[in-house]
Amino acid sequence: MKNTKNETIKQISLTIDGIQVSVDEGKTILEAARQLNIHIPTLCFHEDLCVAGNCRVCIVEQEKVKSLPASCAMPVSEGMVIHTNSMKVRLARKHIVELLLSEHNADCTKCYKNGICELQGLASQMLTGDHMFLDLVPEHKYSIDMFNTAIIKDDSRCIRCQRCVRTCEELQGVSALGVAYRGNYMKISTFFEHPLFEVVCTNCGQCVNRCPTGALIERNYIDQVWDAIYDPTKHVVVQTAPAVRIALGESLGLPPGKIVTGKMVAALKRLGFSAVLDTDFTADLTIIEEGNELLTRLKKALLDKDPNVCLPMATSCSPGWIKFIEHTFPEFLGNLSTCKSPQQMFGALVKTYYCQKRKLDAKNVVSVSIMPCTAKKFEANRPEMRSSGYKDVDYVLTTRELAIMIKQAGLDFESLPDEHFDSLMGASTGAAVIFGTTGGVMEAALRTVYEVVTGREIPFEGLNITAVRGTEGEVREASLKIEKTKPEWKFLDGVELKCVVANGLAHAKKVMQDVKEGKAHYHFIEIMACPGGCLGGGGQPIPTNKDIRTKRKQAIYEEDMGMSIRKSHENPEVQLIYKEFLGHPLGHKSHELLHTHYTPRKRY
Amino acid sequence: MSDTKLKRVDLIFGEYSNVKYKVLEDTLKRSTDEILEDLLESGLRGRGGAGFPTAMKWKYTAQAPGEEKYVVCNADEGEPGTFKDREILTRVPRKVFSGMAICGKVIGAKRGYIYLRGEYKFLLPDLNKELTDYHEHAKTIGLDFLIEIKLGSGAYICGEESALFESMEGNRGEPRNKPPYPTTYGYLGKPTVINNVETFVNVLMIMRLGPIQFKMLGTTDSRGSKVFSVSGDTPIPGIYELELGMPLDRFVDEFGDGDAKAVQVGGASGFCVPRKKFKDTVIGFEGVPTGGSMMLFNSSRSMFNVLHNYLEFFEEESCGQCTPCRVGCQQLRKGIEAVKKGDKKSLYLDQLLKLSESMRLTAKCGLGQSVANSFSSIVYNFKEEMIY
Numbered sequence: 001m002k003n004t005k006n007e008t009i010k011q012i013s014l015t016i017d018g019i020q021v022s023v024d025e026g027k028t029i030l031e032a033a034r035q036l037n038i039h040i041p042t043l044c045f046h047e048d049l050c051v052a053g054n055c056r057v058c059i060v061e062q063e064k065v066k067s068l069p070a071s072c073a074m075p076v077s078e079g080m081v082i083h084t085n086s087m088k089v090r091l092a093r094k095h096i097v098e099l100l101l102s103e104h105n106a107d108c109t110k111c112y113k114n115g116i117c118e119l120q121g122l123a124s125q126m127l128t129g130d131h132m133f134l135d136l137v138p139e140h141k142y143s144i145d146m147f148n149t150a151i152i153k154d155d156s157r158c159i160r161c162q163r164c165v166r167t168c169e170e171l172q173g174v175s176a177l178g179v180a181y182r183g184n185y186m187k188i189s190t191f192f193e194h195p196l197f198e199v200v201c202t203n204c205g206q207c208v209n210r211c212p213t214g215a216l217i218e219r220n221y222i223d224q225v226w227d228a229i230y231d232p233t234k235h236v237v238v239q240t241a242p243a244v245r246i247a248l249g250e251s252l253g254l255p256p257g258k259i260v261t262g263k264m265v266a267a268l269k270r271l272g273f274s275a276v277l278d279t280d281f282t283a284d285l286t287i288i289e290e291g292n293e294l295l296t297r298l299k300k301a302l303l304d305k306d307p308n309v310c311l312p313m314a315t316s317c318s319p320g321w322i323k324f325i326e327h328t329f330p331e332f333l334g335n336l337s338t339c340k341s342p343q344q345m346f347g348a349l350v351k352t353y354y355c356q357k358r359k360l361d362a363k364n365v366v367s368v369s370i371m372p373c374t375a376k377k378f379e380a381n382r383p384e385m386r387s388s389g390y391k392d393v394d395y396v397l398t399t400r401e402l403a404i405m406i407k408q409a410g411l412d413f414e415s416l417p418d419e420h421f422d423s424l425m426g427a428s429t430g431a432a433v434i435f436g437t438t439g440g441v442m443e444a445a446l447r448t449v450y451e452v453v454t455g456r457e458i459p460f461e462g463l464n465i466t467a468v469r470g471t472e473g474e475v476r477e478a479s480l481k482i483e484k485t486k487p488e489w490k491f492l493d494g495v496e497l498k499c500v501v502a503n504g505l506a507h508a509k510k511v512m513q514d515v516k517e518g519k520a521h522y523h524f525i526e527i528m529a530c531p532g533g534c535l536g537g538g539g540q541p542i543p544t545n546k547d548i549r550t551k552r553k554q555a556i557y558e559e560d561m562g563m564s565i566r567k568s569h570e571n572p573e574v575q576l577i578y579k580e581f582l583g584h585p586l587g588h589k590s591h592e593l594l595h596t597h598y599t600p601r602k603r604y
Numbered sequence: 605m606s607d608t609k610l611k612r613v614d615l616i617f618g619e620y621s622n623v624k625y626k627v628l629e630d631t632l633k634r635s636t637d638e639i640l641e642d643l644l645e646s647g648l649r650g651r652g653g654a655g656f657p658t659a660m661k662w663k664y665t666a667q668a669p670g671e672e673k674y675v676v677c678n679a680d681e682g683e684p685g686t687f688k689d690r691e692i693l694t695r696v697p698r699k700v701f702s703g704m705a706i707c708g709k710v711i712g713a714k715r716g717y718i719y720l721r722g723e724y725k726f727l728l729p730d731l732n733k734e735l736t737d738y739h740e741h742a743k744t745i746g747l748d749f750l751i752e753i754k755l756g757s758g759a760y761i762c763g764e765e766s767a768l769f770e771s772m773e774g775n776r777g778e779p780r781n782k783p784p785y786p787t788t789y790g791y792l793g794k795p796t797v798i799n800n801v802e803t804f805v806n807v808l809m810i811m812r813l814g815p816i817q818f819k820m821l822g823t824t825d826s827r828g829s830k831v832f833s834v835s836g837d838t839p840i841p842g843i844y845e846l847e848l849g850m851p852l853d854r855f856v857d858e859f860g861d862g863d864a865k866a867v868q869v870g871g872a873s874g875f876c877v878p879r880k881k882f883k884d885t886v887i888g889f890e891g892v893p894t895g896g897s898m899m900l901f902n903s904s905r906s907m908f909n910v911l912h913n914y915l916e917f918f919e920e921e922s923c924g925q926c927t928p929c930r931v932g933c934q935q936l937r938k939g940i941e942a943v944k945k946g947d948k949k950s951l952y953l954d955q956l957l958k959l960s961e962s963m964r965l966t967a968k969c970g971l972g973q974s975v976a977n978s979f980s981s982i983v984y985n986f987k988e989e990m991i992y
Binding site: 051052053054055056057059066067068070073074075088091092095096099100102103132133134136139159160162179181182183184185186 | 759761776778781783918919920921922923924925926927928930931932933934935938939942948955958959962964965966967968973
């Protein structure tokens with residue numbers, strides 16, 4: 001074993017449950033046990049986060065040591081003898097789970113997480129049926145924050161593992177959630193205990209993805225959608241985001257990384273939606289609008305020497321990122337692309353273009369979207385998202401909510417046949433599919449922009465611009481030299497287009513800080529609020545970890561490669577809509593329906 | 605009575621030199637190894653309560669890799685019934701500063717901090733004046749060791765060493781996972797020696813008198829003397845410096861009001877010793893250790909109320925991060941209430957005793973681990989008071 005400095009890492013040998021094992025120095029007992037396939041139960045531990053060691057569920061017995069160390073936080077040492085299931089451990093662990101249950105509002109049948117709650121899982125594993133201790137729930141005056149359109153926080157179900165706090169702080173750099181008070185009053189709270197909608201929370205939902213219980217959940221709109229479907233006067237249109245089709249299967253018993261596009265369409269049709277359409281269509285449209293916007297800004301900056309033009313331009317597809325920049329870097333709102341996200345473009349077009357073509361009255365159309373995201377719920381409720389004259393997107397469901405609906409309808413998902421999206425706003429390209437992963441918008445935009453400017457395809461094998469394909473946990477910078485342009489783009493000849501791709505808000509913060517301090521110079525910034533991009537979104541199936549997200553990413557690129565059209569500007573329906581309805585990119589109609597503005601917000 | 609009187613010691617508060625900072629100056633001339641050898645020979649163990657050998661702590665920190673190291677004096681005297689550090693800092697602050705400076709020399713630290721309990725804010729003006737004097741003196745003798753006072757905000761948990769560092773760094777006062785220990789990862793993640801106020805004074809006195817004379821006091825396991833804070837049902841409450849290793853019955857003879865039924869040794873996190881065990885109990889690391897608190901209770905006191913009071917204290921002062929401590933304390937308090945009211949059968953006390961044992965084994969830090977000390981010692985010895 002070698003580390004980066006090329007020094008040999010010392011091996012430590014220890015015994016766990018009578019089995020000898022040798023692991024790298026610095027590893028924990030938990031990691032060593034996992035190497036032996038010994039399952040030590042955990043609760044506050046999460047692969048994506050730093051070790052907290054505060055739930056104490058993962059305690060083990062170490063010979064010659066009086067106390068029982070938490071295996072997630074205890075590094076291995078030479079000659080250690082560990083027992084993971086001794087009498088002492090079993091009793092203490094049972095006590096700990098019982099204690100957690102005693103302060104937890106365990107009315108499981110009323111809980112949204114019933115069946116997938118980790119505490120419930122532990123309780124059933126340990127058969128804690130006898131309720132050894134007193135119920136502490138009535139003594140605490142727990143509150144429920146249900147004022148937010150995206151996320152609901154129920155303190156009575158919170159077991160204070162602080163996974164959400166660590167997620168918000170480490171992964172996202174937002175710190176909307178923190179620990180307040182101490183002792184019996186200790187709780188997870190926000191700045192001055194304001195409701196979530198009044199604080200810096202970006203609604204990214206990463207905390208929801210990691211909450212082991214039902215303390216943090218998305219606000220679900222399942223019943224409203226069923227009501228709309230059953231209403232004979234309503235025409236219910238559904239759109240599905242690129243990252244949903246590669247993850248939905250996980251919530252329905254399929255392995256991570258399984259592409260289920262056809263089955264998902266089939267399921268949506270069986271649920272009773274009037275039309276099953278594809279957000280990919282507006283993803284392609286976004287590329288046309290955003291690409292042209294970038295070129296316009298570059299022209300203003302390089303040719304017209306306009307001092308007021310805002311460069312670098314940043315993508316605006318990720319609503320978590322939008323709310324983050326509104327709070328944290330409001331001075332950079334001019335740098336955001338004015339393009340709405342694909343979801344909102346879609347919503348606006350459903351109630352205008354689609355209604356016109358289908359001869360429907362927009363007031364009878366209900367527009368539903370299936371998103372890998374919780375922030376989209378907030379986005380759909382923004383006051384400016386009503387350019388069709390109606391609420392552009394009526395209900396946003398997460399991937400998880402769709403899975404619940406499929407289960408409710410009793411569909412055997414695996415055996416459904418593959419079906420196709422309905423036409424008119426249902427066609428997509430490979431460029432749209434990769435919107436679901438970090439670097440995807442950048443890659444899709446470059447595929448189009450380069451061709452617009454030079455008249456030639458982007459010079460990479462298979463159109464795969466691997467240099468901008470972001471990796472989780474890193475900021476990726478890349479540059480693309482533009483050569484031999486068409487005459488009207490002469491000013492771009494020889495320009496090196498500088499791009500940066502970041503995922504996870506902690507990294508976004510770093511990129512923006514560098515831009516603000518003048519340390520970094522870019523033309524184009526792509527930011528996705530969630531780790532790995534939308535595929536790791538806050539509305540995706542639980543659990544999540546790096547392994548699962550990597551598989552989802554592979555599936556997305558697989559889907560891209562399998563598409564016959566790989567460039568947004570070649571999407572036939574996109575070409576059609578410009579001809580029939582929008583006119584030309586950045587035209588009057590586009591501005592009215594596809595572009596938006598942003599609101600500066602305060603940190604506190 | 606007078607011939608059986610416990611020997612009074614005057615190491616901590618007594619005069620030690622006519623010339624200001626003379627002992628410090630003399631000690632600084634000695635080599636680090638010599639100082640450590642003397643400390644090791646003296647058998648000094650930390651005076652905060654846990655009793656870790658001071659020489660070893662210093663040695664490990666001295667050996668820890670890293671340029672930047674710190675000395676921290678724990679003056680967050682929060683244990684109920686302890687008030688000796690306040691007195692030490694009021695009467696002999698120079699001895700404390702000197703002890704810290706010696707530590708700085710041994711481990712190679714240039715900065716020292718005194719983490720002063722928030723409630724002791726009133727000591728600040730005098731301490732700062734004394735510190736200015738120390739810094740001037742340090743300049744004249746060419747000593748590169750600055751001391752700064754950091755004020756706590758009133759949390760008991762911040763007396764726990766790693767929570768104390770977190771608090772000093774401006775974070776929420778929550779204990780860290782250990783290992784790593786402060787000897788390698790302390791304040792700001794740097795190797796740090798953290799000792800109780802009294803320990804630093806003891807170090808200085810060992811330097812002054814030599815380890816042999818220090819060792820003449822106390823017992824094999826508990827060398828030297830200790831400042832005790834005596835309170836409760838006693839006609840003579842106050843601060844007394846006594847030899848370690850004394851039998852508790854002699855202590856009670858001298859300080860009790862003649863009707864003592866129990867002594868709580870070591871504050872809320874310590875042990876309760878009932879009358880029948882006074883004779884066999886030794887105050888020291890071989891018996892019942894204490895950070896200084898000695899609380900006497902006479903027969904007019906309800907041990908249920910005493911325990912209830914302690915549990916309420918722990919319930920509130922737990923930082924709340926780990927399950928056994930946060931929820932366990934609430935269950936213990938509610939549990940004894942339920943037994944007293946008759947809502948739970950008296951057998952439930954056995955469940956609670958097992959729970960407190962689990963807390964001792966699994967809590968993240970000393971606070972949660974030591975709740976079982978007072979809980980089990982009071983419940984075992986005064987069971988009938990818990991039930992009826």
